[in-house]
Amino acid sequence: MSLRYALIALLTGRPMTGYDISKSFSSSVAHVWHAPDSQIYPELNRMERDGLLDAVEVPWGKKGTKKEYHVTDAGLADFRRWMESPLKPQRQRDPAYLKAAYYDFADPEAVREQLRRQQTYWEEHLAMLERTRATLLDRTHPTLAARLTKLDEREAELAVRYKIYAYDGLIARARTELAWIEDGFALVDELHDS
Amino acid sequence: MSLRYALIALLTGRPMTGYDISKSFSSSVAHVWHAPDSQIYPELNRMERDGLLDAVEVPWGKKGTKKEYHVTDAGLADFRRWMESPLKPQRQRDPAYLKAAYYDFADPEAVREQLRRQQTYWEEHLAMLERTRATLLDRTHPTLAARLTKLDEREAELAVRYKIYAYDGLIARARTELAWIEDGFALVDELHDS
DNA sequence: CGGCTCATGTAACCAGTTACATGATTAG
DNA sequence: CTAATCATGTAACTGGTTACATGAGCCG
Structure with a gap:
């Protein structure tokens, strides 16, 4: 829906x-x-x-x-x-965490490869989010800009601030993922000789 | 799958x-x-x-x-x-962020109510994750304990550490959500007189 | 005229949700 | 005997994925 x-x-x-x-x-x-x-x-x-x-x-x-x-x-x-209306609590369903809990079944090098891929994905995703956040802040984001023309300054301020708030959440999430991935590299190194 | x-x-x-x-x-x-x-x-x-x-x-x-x-x-x-096998990058699909980006369409009090509900949900979720993490650490978690009986100490160490790693990721994520929700309260207060 | 963009889908499938259905066994 | 637990599902539906299909308009 x-x-x-x-x-x-x-x-x-x-x-x-x-x-x-x-x-x-x-x-x-x-x-x-x-x-x-x-x-x-x-x-x-x-x-x-x-x-x-x-x-x-x-x-x-x-x-x-x-x-x-x-x-x-x-x-x-x-x-x-x-x-x-209230959100229904989202069910957890993330294959990355499922895999991580069972990394002991995989070859350490395969685990590192997984981590590298996720790292690349999240780095790119984060960069994209930050670029988008910047265009919201300076109000050049096309979709936002279109909407702002219909609003007075007070309403525009709200629209912009909440959008930035949403992106800040997404950015924080991406950073958290990246920190977790870093910890993953350290853990694999620690557990498998190195 | x-x-x-x-x-x-x-x-x-x-x-x-x-x-x-x-x-x-x-x-x-x-x-x-x-x-x-x-x-x-x-x-x-x-x-x-x-x-x-x-x-x-x-x-x-x-x-x-x-x-x-x-x-x-x-x-x-x-x-x-x-x-x-490589994970396919997960599509973003989170109604909480979709709503947050458009909070300016909702009544501030309704927004606070949303935030309170999410806060309760994530606090409970976090507490559950931390309890579970503790039972992994002391190896009393039933499913883990069953598996450990079949493993030598070296293998057990791997199994336990990766499971804790996964939970640490989930815990970090929950904390990130809670911090974001806190920021939400502050933002609503700032934007709507108070 | 050839290739890109604009425009709008359909079809088959798979995964997940919600609600319901049924019966045997065991503990008090 | 009754209620809780153990046991195993089905059916109808919704939402999302993947792959395919087709044609008009515009630019060089």
Whole structure:
């Protein structure tokens, strides 16, 4: 269900076509909620059917049209309702930790290789988060910038600060993962001669 | 697919019935990989079919029997192969962060309520992780203890240390979440008069 | 005219969730 | 005898993944 709220969140910035969404998704909401195109288009149709979005046919080229989705009042109300509803506690389900608990079944060199891959992944992820955070701070992030034009300074301040808050959480999480990976290297060295 | 490896991991400790598994699951592997009963039983059947487990019929009461699952050599080999195979990078998908990025759409009091709930959840989760970590350290954790009887001291040391390593990661993560939640309270107070 | 981007999906599958179903055994 | 525990699931559904499918428009 969160996908639909990720989509509404994105569309509060500005109306977009499915294509626009699937492109800008990856550089914004996808940092907290990833989804592939094949899930986005059908969901947009369902949301239109449920009255959360209005699809406006916009001409495209000579004869083509494209659908531009606008959040309806009902959609916004639904979004706010979801925002204020309690989260159900997330189940833990992380293969990295499952593996780590049983690293004694694997070859030490294979463990190091795992750790190196995770390290690379998290370093890149962290760098991306920090870049994005910077564009939020200076308000050049395209999706955010689009939304800010509709807000007064007080509202803009809130929107920006909460987004930065979310990214700060993601950044802290990435750093925690990286510190854990560092500890992993040290542990493998300690346990297997070196 | 990770469920099946969580199950093999658990069964390396000692052979168990589906019922044993579904009970002890929650106090061990479920900390890294949650699964309900309704997913466990069918998966055990599939794993037996695939030759990863042997099901031994054990008498139970006067006429009943129960199935005790043993990991086969093929199962262990498959587990090791999985252990050494690269993880595919996990997609971010966390509703708490999605909401946080858009807290400006919610009432400040509703936001505080959200934060309080998450705080309670993570505090309890953290306490549970720390209790479990302590039982790993003193080797009284039942699943671990069962496995240790089959290992020499050197192997036992590895098994224990890696399990503690995994829990240290989970604990660090929980603390990071709690720190982020604290920052959330401070931010709401700052942004909404107080 | 050829290749990129814009545009919109479908189909088959797999994993996980929720709710329900049923019966035997054992402890008090 | 009754309640708790042991035992084992099925069914319907939701959400997410992977792979594929197709065509119009735009730029050089």
